[in-house]
Structures are given as C-alpha cells and as structure tokens.
Amino acid sequence: MKAHVLQVSSVKQIQTHNQGALKKQEVVLADTTNWIKLDLWQKYVNTLTKGTTYTLENLRQKKFNNERYLNTAKVEEFKFEESENFSDSLVQPDQPLYQETTLPDCQVIGVTEATKTLCCVSCSKKCIFRPDSSLVQCTSNSCKLMQKVELCKSQWYLRIMVKDNAPPEKKFMLTLFHSQVQQLIDRMYLELDLASSTEEKVLIAILSSKKMISVTFDPLSHNVSSVASMPEKPSKEL
Ligand SMILES: [Zn+2]
Numbered sequence: 001m002k003a004h005v006l007q008v009s010s011v012k013q014i015q016t017h018n019q020g021a022l023k024k025q026e027v028v029l030a031d032t033t034n035w036i037k038l039d040l041w042q043k044y045v046n047t048l049t050k051g052t053t054y055t056l057e058n059l060r061q062k063k064f065n066n067e068r069y070l071n072t073a074k075v076e077e078f079k080f081e082e083s084e085n086f087s088d089s090l091v092q093p094d095q096p097l098y099q100e101t102t103l104p105d106c107q108v109i110g111v112t113e114a115t116k117t118l119c120c121v122s123c124s125k126k127c128i129f130r131p132d133s134s135l136v137q138c139t140s141n142s143c144k145l146m147q148k149v150e151l152c153k154s155q156w157y158l159r160i161m162v163k164d165n166a167p168p169e170k171k172f173m174l175t176l177f178h179s180q181v182q183q184l185i186d187r188m189y190l191e192l193d194l195a196s197s198t199e200e201k202v203l204i205a206i207l208s209s210k211k212m213i214s215v216t217f218d219p220l221s222h223n224v225s226s227v228a229s230m231p232e233k234p235s236k237e238l
Contacts, residue, residue, distance in 0.1 A: 001031075001055070001056050001057075001059070002031065002053065002054070002055050002056075002083055002086075003029035003030060003031050003036075003053070003054060003056060004029065004030050004031065004051075004052070004053045004054075004085065004086060004090055005027055005028070005029060005048050005049060005050050005051065005052050005053075005054070006028045006029070006030050006035065006050070006090070006092070006093065007026075007027065007028040007050065007093070007096060007097045008025065008026075008027050008048065008049070008050045008097075009025055009026040009027070009097045009098065009099055009100075010025070010099060010100045010102065010216065011023050011024070011025045011045045011046065012024050012025070012100070012225070013225070013226070022041060022042060023041065023042050023045045024039055024040070024041055024045070025039070025040045025044075025045040025046065026038070026039055026040075026097050026098075027039075027040060027048055028093050028097055029056075029070070030090040030091050030092070030093070031086060031090065031091070032086055032088045032089065032090060032091065033091060034091055035090075035091045035092065035093045036068060036069060036070055037067075037069040037070070037097075038056075038059065038069065038070040038071070038072075039069060039070070039071050039072070040072055040078075041071070041072050044072050044078050047078075047080065048080065052082060053082070053083045053084065053085045053086065054080045054081060054082055054083055055080070055081050055083045056078075056079070056080050057078070057079040057080070058072075058073050058076040058077060058078050058079055059071065059072065059073070059078065060072075060073050099219070100216050100217065100218060100219070100225060101216065101217055101218075101219045102214065102215070102216040103162065103164045103166075103172070103214065103215050103216075103217075104166070104214045104230075105164070105165045105166060105212055105214065105230060106162045106163055106164045106165055106172075106212065106213060106214070106215060107162065107163050107165065107210070107211075107212055107213070108160050108161070108162055108184075108188075108206055108207065108209075108213070109161050109162065109163045109171070110160065110161035110207070111158065111159065111160050111161070111203050111206060111207065112159045112160070112161065112173070113157065113158065113159040114156070114157075114158050114159075114199045114202055114203050115156070115157040115158075115199065116154050116155070116156055116194075116197075116198070116199050116202075117154065117155045117156075117157070118136055118149065118152040118153075118154055119152055119153045119154070119155055120138035120140065120143060120145055120147070120152065121145070121147050121151050121152060121153075122138065122143055122145050122147075123138060123140055123142075123143045123145075124153075125138055125139060125140040125143060126138075126139050126140075127139065127147065127149075127152055129149075130146065134149065135147065135148065135149070136148075136149050136152060150196075153195070154194060154195050155178045156176075156177075156178050156181040156182075156194055156202075157175075157176070157177060157178070157181070158175070158176040158180075158181050158184070159173065159174070159175050159176075160173070160174055160176065160184075160206070161173050161174075162174060162213075162215060165212065172217070172222065173222060174215065174217050174222050174223070174224050175221070175222055175223050175224065176223075176224045176227075177223070180224045180225070180226070180227060181194065182194060183226065183227040184206070184213070184224075184227045185202075185205075185206075187211075187213055187227045187228055187229040188206065188209050188211045188213060188229075189209075189211060189229075190205045190206065190209060191205075192205050211229075211230070212230040213227055213228065213229060213230060214227070214228040214229070214230060215227050215228075216228075
C-alpha cells in the first residue's frame with residue numbers, strides 16, 4: 001500500500017503478559033480516500049517520518065473495539081520505501097494522536113509527598129509498625145502476619161515539582177510510582193538504596209542534587225512514564 005505519514009506518537013513501553021516490556025509507537029497514515037492508525041512494534045519504532053509518503057509492505061489489518069488498525073507482522077519483515085507524495089489532498093483523521101509530553105532539560109525543585117509503603121512478605125498488602133515495636137504487621141484482616149521490617153519490600157510514591165529550563169520557564173507537578181522513583185534515583189546518580197532508605201533521606205538526596213534530568217509524562221494525569229539523564233554539559237573553558 002502507498003500512504004502518507006500524518007502523525008507520529010512518542011514511543012511507549014507496553015508491559016505484555018508473554019513477552020515482557022515491548023516498545024510501541026502509533027502512527028497515522030492517510031491516502032486520498034481514507035486514514036488509519038498503524039502500530040509499530042519493537043525494532044520498527046522510529047522508522048517512519050512524519051510528512052513522508054511511503055510504499056508499505058507486510059502489514060496486518062486488525063480490529064479492536066470496532067476500530068480498524070494496522071500492525072507490523074510477527075514473522076514477515078515490515079518493508080517500507082519512500083515514495084512520491086500524493087498529488088490530491090489527503091483525508092484528515094478526526095482527532096490527533098495522544099502524545100506524551102517530554103521536558104528534555106528540567107530540575108526537581110520541590111517535593112510535596114514522599115511515601116514509602118512496606119509490603120507484606122506473604123500477601124503484598126500494606127504493613128504498619130506495631131506499637132512500641134520494631135516489628136511490622138500486615139494490615140490485611142485475612143493475613144495479619146507479623147514480620148521483620150528488613151524483609152518487607154517497599155513501594156515508593158513521589159509527588160515532585162520540576163522546573164523546565166527551556167524558556168519560557170514553566171513548573172509542573174508530577175507523580176511518580178515505584179519504578180519511576182527508582183528511575184529518578186538512578187538517573188540523578190543518587191547513591192541511595194530505596195529499600196532501606198527513609199522518606200527524609202530520599203527527600204534530602206533529591207533536593208540537594210542539582211542534576212538536570214529529562215522527564216516524560218502523561219499531560220492529563222501528570223504521571224511520569226520515564227526519566228532520563230542529561231548528558232554532562234562541557235565545563236566552561238577559562
Ligand atoms: Zn499479609
């Protein structure tokens with residue numbers, strides 16, 4: 001088929017049951033009579049460029065919630081080659097693709113909430129400290145297991161304020177769940193073990209650092225999906 005690429009979304013990590021985390025990117029294709037979404041998977045993400053016309057081969061047509069879309073096939077190799085633009089006008093989709101927002105150069109300037117939840121070794125529900133004790137107990141009524149705090153897994157939750165360094169200077173309040181909190185700690189190169197650290201220790205480490213980071217988040221929920229390190233800026237020559 002011949003089609004023009006109208007829109008390209010950011011690459012998402014999709015957690016799948018059988019194959020673990022997979023990369024996926026949505027693209028909107030159009031010709032002079034129709035438009036359709038195409039899901040690019042794994043090695044095919046970032047292969048198509050917005051505003052380019054291609055001939056495309058080995059795509060499968062699927063249906064989900066009564067919506068038709070195209071998918072790269074599992075076995076046959078997806079082939080694409082640049083082609084001449086259509087001379088007639090193209091069909092436009094009714095709505096733009098959902099896009100995540102990336103702040104490529106920002107800094108954490110505040111934290112409104114840092115919560116560490118201890119999870120039961122047996123049922124993973126929340127544990128709390130027993131009165132006047134160093135032991136914790138599961139809050140699930142069907143479990144109530146008493147246990148050593150060192151053996152509990154911890155789940156972190158953070159609400160941070162970041163400042164975008166690109167003008168115009170903007171501030172965003174963002175939410176991070178456990179795996180993104182771990183990513184933030186790693187990408188800011190903080191020497192912290194989340195399992196044994198207290199909330200205060202994590203707060204101080206994050207706010208004492210001047211490391212710049214790049215964050216990608218959902219513009220509606222403000223949930224962070226990924227955190228990346230900034231390349232070191234060359235130091236000013238004297
Ligand atoms: Zn339990």
